[in-house]
Amino acid sequence: MFDHNAFRKPVALTLGVSLLFLAGCQSLAGSGGHLAADSAQNAEATRLPSNAEIRPYLQNVTTDGITILWRSARKAKGEVTITGPDGRSQTLSEPGSVQDHRVRFTGLEPGTTYRYAVTQDGKPVWTSEFITARPRGQNGFTFGVMGDMGKGTPAQFAIARQLAQFDPEFTLLTGDIVYFRGAEGDYLPKYFKPYQDLIDDQVFFPTLGNHDILTWLGKPYFRFFELPTGNIESASRYYQFSYGDVDFFGLDSNQAFTKILPQYRWVKSALEASTAKWKVVFFHHPPFSAGKHGDDNGVQKHLVPLFEKHGVDVVFAGHEHNYERIKPMRIYEQAGRPITYIVTGGGGTDLRPVGKNQNTAYSESIHHFMGVKVENDRISIQAIDQGGRVFDSTVVTK
């Protein structure tokens, strides 16, 4: 069902893959796969079915490279051809037959859209396009942010449709990507299926939530995501990438941030070394929150001083199943610009009530994602609900 049509996003293929996902879940549940107690949406497919297919998706985009990954039902020899705006093509072939396919192109032009075509054993299976990361000085791009998504709920699918409508160049994930335990088999119905029409033409940059590490300390996450500073299945839990005039820092807030630990030392030196005009940090546990969990004291005590000292502009976190925008603020060093903190944990899982405290500028218990636009002198941030309504917004200028 995967290889009969080379047209992008064909209806028949969508239906076919849907049925496969459904069949995969049912067979796992029926064969004794672990079932969580609280609801059908928490049913876990621990293992990936042996014939599971995953459509081509993009990872690890830079100004000159990108990785295309997919999984076929059976072993096959993959080949990918990309074509630039000048009409020139480049083809990469895998050396042998595999089920888990990975092809990385290098030497590409920055900020450039390429078409790509995937074949298996010579048969066309997919076509789509990607854009390489924009170089310094080239702004006027959009990105998305969302968190606490992967439960397979109608809200998750609705937010995915709105994100597709917004059509960002890439999306940041603030963690809790796959409930309840980040299980390998659950990535099919709760990640790849809801986002299949997005991740073939834009990169999702993930960070680890507390649920994502419950299966083998996040091994399935590292199986599926290729992060900027490591390869698949390496333990690259925090990383940096650049896009236009922004440096992005994705962190693992499941770990402590005490000063002797490697991640703290890395983020300190990476923020210090960054010469980007804008700095955006994203991770799971919010330093300021009027939601169920409240402020994360460790993040607040250890990371916020670094954010203030090194000129971070915007911080995105999740974990709370609601939306909250914090009043721009500094708490340790008064000199310098106030930092904008956003809690975005309404990507699809069940919502929780949220209140307000002295730090809250706006809060709402609502499914949503963030639509962000970066221009030369401003970052415009919108909170968008599952009907496409902008229900909150702010602008950071420089």
Ligand SMILES: [Fe+2]
């Ligand atoms: Fe969480």
